[in-house]
Amino acid sequence: MVHSIVTESLNKLRNEKIRITPQREAILEYMAESDKHPTAEEIYRALYDQFPNMSQATVYNNLHLFVKIGFVKELSYRDTSSRFDFTNTQHYHAICEKCGAVVDLYYPVLDDIEMVAKSLIGFEVSHHKMEVYGTCPDCLEKEIEAYS
Structure with a gap:
């Protein structure tokens, strides 16, 4: 591949x-x-x-x-x-606010957003992106260990 x-x-x-x-x-x-x-x-x-x-x-x-x-x-x-x-392929990103890790996030439901924008409000979309911010599993585990 x-x-x-x-x-x-x-x-x-x-x-x-x-x-x-x-x-x-x-x-x-x-x-x-x-x-x-x-x-x-x-x-x-x-x-x-x-x-x-x-x-x-x-x-x-x-x-x-x-x-x-x-x-x-x-x-x-x-x-x-x-x-x-x-x-x-169209995908989105989850970004850790602690370590800066960027992880691909595939969510096919959002693939239709361009068509929805066109049909609902007549908006011609050239492209779109979504970013999700938070804390990755590794950083969460480090926090738990630090408090243990």
Whole structure:
């Protein structure tokens, strides 16, 4: 599954006449395999051994290229570094206010919201997002342990 998503993304780059570099391909593969929402710095550190001459700016610039093309989304929360989400399905995010973890939340009921907005109020929706804030299970467990 991950391989086909990366191949599809590389084909999209080729169709846009964008050169496929080993660094670009590695960033895409890392994003597709990651179940987290990494920052540019986290991706840079993860790929450093493979590409010691690649700069953090190269990672950041490629991520913004992927955002522009549409297969990566940039997530900005509060004053923290942007996180990046490689996605091909509509989903939402649960964000821990303690540790900053971002977890994908799939809730198909909301997929119809654009159609509902159109039929109820005549609103033409271009896109939508939902974020849920609270405390993740790991942080809740740490709180319980601290009070025990």
